[in-house]
Amino acid sequence: xxxxxxxxxxxxxxxxxxxxxxxxxxxxxxxxxxxxxxxxxxxxxxxxxxxxxxxxxxxxxxxxxxxxxxxxxxxxxxxxxxxxxxxxxxxxxxxxxxxxxxxxxxxxxxxxxxxxxxxxxxxxxxxxxxxxxxxxxxxxxxxxxxxxxxxxxxxxxxxxxxxxxxxxxxxxxxxxxxxxxxxxxxxxxxxxxxxxxxxxxxxxxxxxxxxxxxxxxxxxxxxxxxxxxxxxxxxxxxxxxxxxxxxxxxxxxxxxxxxxxxxxxxxxxxxxxxxxxxxxxxxxxxxxxxxxxxxxxxxxxxxxxxxxxxxxxxxxxxxxxxxxxxxxxxxxxxxxxxxxxxxxxxxxxxxxxxxxxxxxxxxxxxxxxxxxxxxxxxxxxxxxxxxxxxxxxxxxxxxxxxxxxxxxxxxxxxxxxxxxxxxxxxxxxxxxxxxxxxxxxxxxxxxxxxxxxxxxxxxxxxxxxxxxxxxxxxxxxxxxxxxxxxxxxxxxxxxxxxxxxxxxxxxxxxxxxxxxxxxxxxxxxxxxxxxxxxxxxxxxxxxxxxxxxxxxxxxxxxxxxxxxxxxxxxxxxxxxxxxxxxxxxxxxxxxxxxxxxxxxxxxxxxxxxxxxxxxxxxxxxxx
Amino acid sequence: xxxxxxxxxxxxxxxxxxxxxxxxxxxxxxxxxxxxxxxxxxxxxxxxxxxxxxxxxxxxxxxxxxxxxxxxxxxxxxxxxxxxxxxxxxxxxxxxxxxxxxxxxxxxxxxxxxxxxxxxxxxxxxxxxxxxxxxxxxxxxxxxxxxxxxxxxxxxxxxxxxxxxxxxxxxxxxxxxxxxxxxxxxxxxxxxxxxxxxxxxxxxxxxxxxxxxxxxxxxxxxxxxxxxxxxxxxxxxxxxxxxxxxxxxxxxxxxxxxxxxxxxxxxxxxxxxxxxxxxxxxxxxxxxxxxxxxxxxxxxxxxxxxxxxxxx
Numbered sequence: 001x002x003x004x005x006x007x008x009x010x011x012x013x014x015x016x017x018x019x020x021x022x023x024x025x026x027x028x029x030x031x032x033x034x035x036x037x038x039x040x041x042x043x044x045x046x047x048x049x050x051x052x053x054x055x056x057x058x059x060x061x062x063x064x065x066x067x068x069x070x071x072x073x074x075x076x077x078x079x080x081x082x083x084x085x086x087x088x089x090x091x092x093x094x095x096x097x098x099x100x101x102x103x104x105x106x107x108x109x110x111x112x113x114x115x116x117x118x119x120x121x122x123x124x125x126x127x128x129x130x131x132x133x134x135x136x137x138x139x140x141x142x143x144x145x146x147x148x149x150x151x152x153x154x155x156x157x158x159x160x161x162x163x164x165x166x167x168x169x170x171x172x173x174x175x176x177x178x179x180x181x182x183x184x185x186x187x188x189x190x191x192x193x194x195x196x197x198x199x200x201x202x203x204x205x206x207x208x209x210x211x212x213x214x215x216x217x218x219x220x221x222x223x224x225x226x227x228x229x230x231x232x233x234x235x236x237x238x239x240x241x242x243x244x245x246x247x248x249x250x251x252x253x254x255x256x257x258x259x260x261x262x263x264x265x266x267x268x269x270x271x272x273x274x275x276x277x278x279x280x281x282x283x284x285x286x287x288x289x290x291x292x293x294x295x296x297x298x299x300x301x302x303x304x305x306x307x308x309x310x311x312x313x314x315x316x317x318x319x320x321x322x323x324x325x326x327x328x329x330x331x332x333x334x335x336x337x338x339x340x341x342x343x344x345x346x347x348x349x350x351x352x353x354x355x356x357x358x359x360x361x362x363x364x365x366x367x368x369x370x371x372x373x374x375x376x377x378x379x380x381x382x383x384x385x386x387x388x389x390x391x392x393x394x395x396x397x398x399x400x401x402x403x404x405x406x407x408x409x410x411x412x413x414x415x416x417x418x419x420x421x422x423x424x425x426x427x428x429x430x431x432x433x434x435x436x437x438x439x440x441x442x443x444x445x446x447x448x449x450x451x452x453x454x455x456x457x458x459x460x461x462x463x464x465x466x467x468x469x470x471x472x473x474x475x476x477x478x479x480x481x482x483x484x485x486x487x488x489x490x491x492x493x494x495x496x497x498x499x500x501x502x503x504x505x506x507x508x509x510x511x512x513x514x515x516x517x518x519x520x521x522x523x524x525x526x527x528x529x530x531x532x533x534x535x536x537x538x539x540x541x542x543x544x545x546x547x548x549x550x551x552x553x554x555x556x557x558x559x560x561x562x563x564x565x566x567x568x569x570x571x572x573x574x575x576x577x578x579x580x581x582x583x584x585x586x587x588x589x590x591x592x593x594x595x596x597x598x599x600x601x602x603x604x605x606x607x608x609x610x611x612x613x614x615x616x617x618x619x620x621x622x623x
Numbered sequence: 624x625x626x627x628x629x630x631x632x633x634x635x636x637x638x639x640x641x642x643x644x645x646x647x648x649x650x651x652x653x654x655x656x657x658x659x660x661x662x663x664x665x666x667x668x669x670x671x672x673x674x675x676x677x678x679x680x681x682x683x684x685x686x687x688x689x690x691x692x693x694x695x696x697x698x699x700x701x702x703x704x705x706x707x708x709x710x711x712x713x714x715x716x717x718x719x720x721x722x723x724x725x726x727x728x729x730x731x732x733x734x735x736x737x738x739x740x741x742x743x744x745x746x747x748x749x750x751x752x753x754x755x756x757x758x759x760x761x762x763x764x765x766x767x768x769x770x771x772x773x774x775x776x777x778x779x780x781x782x783x784x785x786x787x788x789x790x791x792x793x794x795x796x797x798x799x800x801x802x803x804x805x806x807x808x809x810x811x812x813x814x815x816x817x818x819x820x821x822x823x824x825x826x827x828x829x830x831x832x833x834x835x836x837x838x839x840x841x842x843x844x845x846x847x848x849x850x851x852x853x854x855x856x857x858x859x860x861x862x863x864x865x866x867x868x869x870x871x872x873x874x875x876x877x878x879x880x881x882x883x884x885x886x887x888x889x890x891x892x893x894x895x896x897x898x899x900x901x902x903x904x905x906x907x908x909x910x911x912x913x914x915x916x917x918x919x920x921x922x923x924x925x926x927x928x929x930x931x932x933x934x935x
Contacts, residue, residue, distance in 0.1 A: 140755065272748065273728040445752035449727065454676070454746035458884060465882040469875040476871060513815050516890055519879050520822060523872030524829070530871070531833065534864040560836045563781060564829035570773040571825035575818060578766035580759070586818045590825075 007551045008614035010607055018607050021599070022494060028501035031115040031126040037071060037083040038090035039112040040097060041250045044078070045104050048316050051080050062100055068093050081112055087452065098248070109268040110250030127503045130511035130585055133459040135452030136267035137275055141236075144441040145260050148232040149180070149225060151440075155334035156182050156206070158354050160199065160218065162413070167198045181219040183211070192216055229259065231337070232440040237262055238431045243278050262442075272449050283379045285330030285436030289364070290372035290404060291321035312376060314401040322374045322401070327364045330437035332357025338426035341418055347426035349417040351433065358413040365411040375403045377436050402432050462515035469519050470496065473526055481533050483612070484623050488529035491605040495525050498596040499589065508592075511585030521593030527564065528601035531557040536623050546621035550613060554606055561602060569594050632859045636906055637851050637914065643907040647796060654803020663806050666813025666889075667749055669763075671717040671756035673726045674749045677734055680742035682708035688734065695733035706885045710746065717753050726750065763817045767798070770821055774828050782835055783922045789912035790831045793904035797827040800900045801893055816889040823897030826872070830865065831905040837861050838910065842923040850919055854910050869902045 042059065044051055056075050063070055063082065070093070071083035084090040090109065098107045111134060113126050131138050153176050160182055161174050173185045186192040196208055196216060206218040220228075237254055240262060244252045253265040269275050291309040300319030305311040312320045335352040353361055365373075379398045405417050420426045450458070470492065478485035499518060503510055536553030544552065569591060576587035613621070667674045685702050688711055692700045697715060705712035713730060727748035734740045751759075771794065778787040801823055805812045837857040845853055873895065880891035 142752075142754075270745075272745075273725070273732075276725060276728070443752075444750070446755045447727065447748065447750040449745065449748040451678075451744055451746045453678070453744070458886070461882060461884040461887075465879050465887075468882055469878040472874045472878055473871050476874060480867065512884075512886060513818055513890070516815070516818075516879060516883065516887055519875050519883075520872070520894065523875035524826065524868075526871045527829070527868040530864050530867045534861075534867070538860070560833050563832045563836060567774050567777060567828040567832055568822075568825035570777060571770040571821050571828075574766050574770035574773060575821045578762045578769065579814075579818065580762070583814050583818045586815075586822075590822065 007547045008610045010610050010614075015607060015611075018604060022497070022604075025494070025498040025501040028124060028505050029497050031113060031119050031124045032500055032504060034113060034115040034126070036111040036126070037085075037114045038087045039081050039083045039110045040090060040094045041108045041110040041112075042080045042082075042097065042101070043106050043108075045106050045245070049104055051075070051078055056080055059097065059101075062097065063093060066093075066096055068096075081110070083112055083114075094248075106245055106248050108248040108250040111268065125504060125507065127500065127510045128507045129455075129459065130509045130514070131265060131267060131448065131455070132450050132512045133455050133462070133510065134267055135270070135450050135455035136265065137269045137272050138446075138448040139264040139266075139275075139279070139444050140257070140446035141240075141262045141264060141279075141442050142445045143233055143236050143260050143262065144443065145229050145232065148228060148440040149220070150176070152220065152228055152335070153180065153182055155352070155354070156203070156218065156220075158334065159203065159352075160184060162355065163198060163202050164195055167194075169195045169198060171195065181217050182206070184216045184218070186214045186216070189214060231434075233260065233262070235431045235434050236440060236442055238428065239283070239435045240264060240279060243281060247275060247278050261445075268452065270452060272447070276444070281379050283377060283436045285333070285433065286326050286376040286378065287328040287361075288322040288324075288326055288374050288376060289368060290374055291323055292371055294321055296321045312374070312399060312401045314404070320374055320401045320404060322376065327373070328353075328357055328360055330433075332360070333433060333437035336430045336433035336437065338423065338430040340423070341416065346418055347420045347423040349420065349426050349430045349433065350414065351417065352414050353412075355413075361411045361415075365407050365409075369407055369409060372404055372406050374401050375433070376400070377402045377432055403429055458512050459515075462512055466496075466515060466519050466522070469522055473522060477526060477529070481529075482622050484529075484533050484536075484609070487605050487608045487612075488526055488533070488601070490608060491529060491600040492522060492525055494604050495593070495597045495600040496522070498600060499593050502592045502596065503589065508588045509585055510589070513583060514585035514589040517586040517589030518593060521590060521597060524568065525593065525597035525601055528557070528561045528597065529605055531560055532602075532605070533623050536621075540621060540623065546613070546618035549621065550609060554602070554609075558602065561598070565594050565598055632862055633855075634859060634862075635855055636858050637855050637911060640907060640911040640914065644911060647904075647908060651796065651799055651803070654799050654806070657803055657806040661806055661809065663802070663812045664809045666811045666816070667714070667751055667756075668814040669756050669760050669812070671751045671753040673715040673730075673751075674747070675713045675715075675727050675730050675745065676705055676747040677711045677713065677731065677743050678746045679709045679711065679740070681739070683711060683739065685711070687737075687739075688713075691734060691737040691740070692730065695729070697730060697733070700730075759814065763814070766817075766821060767824070770824050771795070774824070778828070778832070782839065783918065785913045785916040785918040785922065786835050786838070786909075788916060789909040790828060790835065792912045793831050793901075793908035794824055794827045796904050796908050797823055797897055797900045801897045804896050805889075805893070810892060811889055813889060815887070816893050819890045819893035819897065822894065823901060826894075826898060827901035827904060830868070830901050831909045833864065834858060834861050834905045834910065835913075838913075839923050842920045851914060853920075854914060858906055858910060865902060865905065869898055873898050 042051065053075065056073055059080060059082065060073055068089055069085055070089070071085065074081040074083070082093065084093060094107055094109055101107060113120065115124070115126065157174055157176050164171055164174070164184070170191045171184050171186050175183055177183045184195060186195065192210070192214055199206065199218065200208065203218070205221060205224055207221050209217040209219070211217050233256060237256065241254050244254060244264065244266065247266065247269065249266045249269055251267055253263065255263050257263045264279065266275060291306065294306045294309065296319045299305050299309075299311050299321050303311075305321060308324050309321050310324055312322055314320050332353045333351060334354050336349060338347065338349050340346070341348040377400050403417060405419060417429065420429065473492065474485075474489040477488045481488065496518070499521070532553050535557045536549050539549035539552045540546065572587050572591040572594065576584060576591065579587055685704065689700070689702050692698070692702065692713065699716055701714040703712050704710060715726060715730070718726070727745070727750060731743070731745050734743050771791065774794065775787060775791050778790045782790070798820060801820055802812075804810075805816065834857060837860055838854055841853045841857045848856070876891050876894040876898065879887055880895065883891065
């Protein structure tokens with residue numbers, strides 16, 4: 001062993017490095033100190049609704065008229081944020097604004113960080129609180145994929161029938177057996193061979209299997225099934241997203257989970273009944289011919305539609321006049337998909353109709369070539385409102401024109417809609433067409449709602465538990481290890497700061513079990529210090545000099561610390577991999593806590609010990 | 624607290640290893656027996672169903688709430704106070720018919736309509752469909768098995784196989800004990816408790832590894848002494864650390880039990896039980912199993928060739 005004097009001294013860059021890490025931690029943890037303001041966030045329901053200074057003045061006037069105390073209004077990119085002193089005023093203001101501003105605006109409740117603007121400008125945010133801490137609803141929804149595949153197979157039954165008829169192949173029956181797929185029965189083998197050849201040519205995507213004695217089974221291939229399932233899921237996500245917008249939620253989360261599920265998280269939503277009503281709305285479609293004889297804008301300004309016509313708005317809010325007579329409803333659509341048109345490479349939507357629908361379409365379009373046709377998307381919704389103290393359910397519909405296109409030809413079973421601006425627009429249109437015609441049944445399979453006051457209580461209890469636990473451990477460690485106990489406490493506090501900084505930076509969701517994870521990490525993080533200090537005591541008892549004992553203590557305890565932390569990390573990672581929701585939050589804080597505690601309890605406390613004891617002659621050391 | 628002396632202890636822990644084994648086996652049999660006979664009181668996460676927590680502005684009597692619910696068609700609901708007399712927890716078992724998703728709203732509506740219920744607010748509502756519950760059971764089991772397998776691999780890689788088997792025996796012991804405790808006292812076992820059990824696995828192994836590390840070190844360092852003597856010495860040397868860490872972790876979890884709210888009770892109980900048995904099992908199960916398996920100095924010495932290669 002070298003001379004004790006040079007032991008226990010870190011080179012200057014090591015102190016600097018530790019200092020920098022701590023500085024980073026303090027900066028990233030800083031936004032959490034400021035708390036959050038209850039706020040109301042207003043954004044436009046459509047892209048063309050301006051949220052500007054004029055709008056800000058209008059809202060300010062509305063709030064002042066009601067004498068609602070508020071902190072300030074902030075105009076940000078496409079949204080207006082109004083901060084209030086408490087939730088009671090916030091809720092009142094949201095109700096008033098919703099009534100006054102109407103359906104053109106989305107009025108949402110939000111918790112806005114009250115950290116100063118420069119921190120937010122630097123991209124520093126407080127920890128992202130889970131629903132159990134801020135209140136809100138979590139839904140897990142399942143898309144009924146069997147029904148989706150059945151719909152597709154049913155449409156193939158129709159298609160096969162048409163193909164065989166056009167090619168004059170004799171068959172006795174076409175149907176969808178309970179086991180799935182499409183089954184065709186024939187009277188003789190020759191016809192079956194003929195049918196097989198026709199279908200192979202015209203419906204190459206179907207896999208054929210000959211059945212005894214005279215049957216032919218057609219089934220979807222894996223890639224097509226997968227594609228259809230993905231599409232059904234995406235379509236539902238798009239529909240849900242549109243509806244959530246209307247619900248007025250500041251930071252909704254709508255994402256895919258697994259192959260057939262969708263997670264919807266609506267922070268701050270209190271009225272779960274209304275949320276379910278809106279998310280569960282049903283949609284239908286109508287095809288109508290455009291009114292070519294009257295001026296659409298004029299009808300919009302007078303607000304009066306000519307006889308035999310109806311006035312609609314498109315998605316951008318522009319007026320559209322369509323004939324009252326419905327050409328076709330969404331029931332007739334068997335498929336809608338987006339793609340690229342072969343001839344000029346522009347985005348297109350391909351629509352397939354069933355037999356009856358095709359006939360109606362042909363009749364309606366043959367005399368109207370060159371005229372326009374509109375597609376109306378209709379959502380049937382119910383709304384429960386408190387009227388004179390009684391809950392009343394009212395049904396209403398929202399109608400919107402999602403596409404207007406010129407009829408270029410007589411339209412039949414399959415037609416395409418072109419002239420779309422982008423592939424994205426084509427995709428959205430296809431999704432909406434399907435949403436109105438072939439919505440896959442969707443079901444809520446899990447719900448977790450936490451009321452806002454319960455959320456507040458949870459976070460208060462969680463933080464109090466964490467603070468007291470830190471205090472108790474500090475007292476315990478100091479009683480036992482004196483100065484070294486204080487160093488361990490400093491390391492523990494540094495660990496909490498780094499943990500909060502890491503959670504803020506990653507914007508990982510903090511849940512109540514996550515706070516339990518923080519508390520547990522505190523208990524376990526001192527283990528490293530206990531190991532080191534006990535080792536130092538042992539070395540001292542074995543007659544080593546204080547400096548040598550410190551050195552050996554840190555050195556020899558390290559292997560053990562590494563082993564024990566790695567094993568806990570394995571358990572935490574397994575939890576993360578298999579856990580869901582709040583449990584994931586526990587795994588995240590536990591894993592990050594283990595990593596940060598390795599740094600603070602070993603490197604951090606070593607630096608403090610070196611600063612205090614290192615580089616000088618020690619006669620006696622009390623650990 | 625003063626300076627309690629845990630040094631130079633020379634407790635002959637392993638002398639009582641047979642007694643400890645008998646005790647452990649008995650306790651484990653009780654735990655397994657309880658699991659088989661009484662089963663687990665599984666929480667909503669695993670069984671499916673609906674839980675609604677309602678907060679009243681004034682204290683409310685449970686029989687009245689029950690009556691209101693029965694009149695509204697929720698006769699199968701279980702009702703109890705939760706925390707205070709103003710909070711009511713209502714459980715409704717999974718239903719075959721009806722729209723389970725709107726159940727919570729219907730219940731709240733019924734309660735608000737009843738006498739004295741005007742100010743009742745929804746504090747928490749959870750609905751778990753049967754298919755989700757089944758999946759959570761499977762995933763939870765997989766997570767526990769995965770954690771055990773991962774740790775086993777790590778310990779096998781780091782230690783000699785006898786010590787690894789000892790570690791796993793100790794960990795399995797702790798898991799069965801903790802889960803058995805929940806079964807015996809019929810404490811509700813939900814997702815957070817499952818998370819606690821996995822944390823117990825981590826903690827138990829952590830605790831065991833420290834003792835094993837010292838055993839390995841002492842086998843290499845000391846020339847004299849039987850395997851049992853060396854193991855005893857190692858346990859004694861690490862005793863103060865074992866107790867310090869256990870107490871520190873216990874303290875933090877006890878604080879969580881009292882201050883973390885009712886939701887954290889199950890979690891804290893599992894951790895408290897787990898830490899206590901985890902400490903015991905590091906001493907008696909892990910070391911004693913390795914001893915039974917016949918661990919000896921030769922097994923733990925680094926192989927000659929490796930040491931030669933390791934030198935810079």
